[in-house]
Structures are given as C-alpha cells and as structure tokens.
Amino acid sequence: MSKPARRAVYFLNGPNANLYGLTDTGTYGADTFETLESRCAIEAKRLSLTLDFRQSNSEGALIDWVQEAIRKADGLIVNGAGLTYTSIALLDALLAFPGPIVEVHMSNIYRREPFRHHSYISKAATGIVAGLGADGYEIAIAAMRRLLDRKP
Numbered sequence: 320m321s322k323p324a325r326r327a328v329y330f331l332n333g334p335n336a337n338l339y340g341l342t343d344t345g346t347y348g349a350d351t352f353e354t355l356e357s358r359c360a361i362e363a364k365r366l367s368l369t370l371d372f373r374q375s376n377s378e379g380a381l382i383d384w385v386q387e388a389i390r391k392a393d394g395l396i397v398n399g400a401g402l403t404y405t406s407i408a409l410l411d412a413l414l415a416f417p418g419p420i421v422e423v424h425m426s427n428i429y430r431r432e433p434f435r436h437h438s439y440i441s442k443a444a445t446g447i448v449a450g451l452g453a454d455g456y457e458i459a460i461a462a463m464r465r466l467l468d469r470k471p
C-alpha cells in the first residue's frame with residue numbers, strides 16, 4: 320500500500336494542560352505534558368503527519384493559533400480545557416476552520432461536574448475523544464489521519 324500524503328495538523332491545548340501529570344493525577348493520569356507531547360510526536364510521525372503541538376493559558380493566543388491554522392494546517396485537534404465551557408470566541412474561531420476538527424479531553428467530562436457537561440466548542444468539532452487519558456491524545460491523532468484521508 321502506498322504511503323499516505325503528508326498533512327499538517329495543529330494540536331492546541333488550553334489552560335492548565337501544562338500541569339498534567341503534576342497535579343490531580345487521578346483525573347488526568349501521571350504522564351507529564353512533555354511526555355504527552357513526545358507520545359503524540361511519535362504517533363504523528365508514524366502516520367505521516369506534521370504535528371504542531373502547542374499549549375497556552377491565554378484565550379487570545381489559542382484563537383490566534385486557530386486563525387494561523389486556517390492558513391497553515393489541514394486538520395486541527397483541540398483540548399480547550401477550561402475554555403471549552405466558556406469561550407464563544409474560541410468556538411467562532413474554530414467554526415472558521417475549513418478542515419476536520421477533533422475535540423479531545425483527557426477525562427470523561429460527562430462523568431464530572433455538571434458545569435463540564437456543555438462544551439461550546441463541540442459545535443465546531445467533527446468528532447470527540449474523551450475519557451481515555453493520554454491514550455486519547457494518540458487516538459485523536461489516528462482519527463485525524465482517517466478524517467484527512469476521507470474522500471470529499
């Protein structure tokens with residue numbers, strides 16, 4: 320079988336994702352954010368994806384990166400973290416992205432507090448991965464590869 324075409328994917332992480340593995344390991348697991356990033360880099364390489372993996376605590380930075388992705392990326396994976404439940408501005412930026420979007424959460428947000436049960440950004444998502452911990456990050460990348468390979 321021929322190798323799939325190389326595609327560019329942005330993987331954006333919101334506020335406090337940099338604390339994964341350092342606090343609340345019961346919810347988010349013991350992998351640090353750096354470990355998560357290197358696991359994703361390995362999976363992306365295996366699937367011929369060029370991965371741009373970023374994290375910010377700032378809503379504006381995340382929105383700027385989504386706008387940058389509109390020009391530079393074929394697919395977008397996003398863990399909005401706490402902004403998932405508050406940011407219509409992040410939703411509006413994501414709605415402007417023309418390619419597939421995978422929303423990812425380390426935890427199963429529907430088993431948690433009610434305020435985590437409504438994601439604004441899901442309206443822009445092609446699909447969602449939640450509750451699978453760090454494995455979910457790799458699964459989101461594999462799902463993105465399949466979405467990018469779909470015939471229009």
Ligand code: DHK
Nearest residue numbers: 335398400401424425426435
């Ligand atoms: C990450 C966070 O930081 C929380 O604010 C969300 C999400 C859940 C996650 O499971 O990855 O509520």
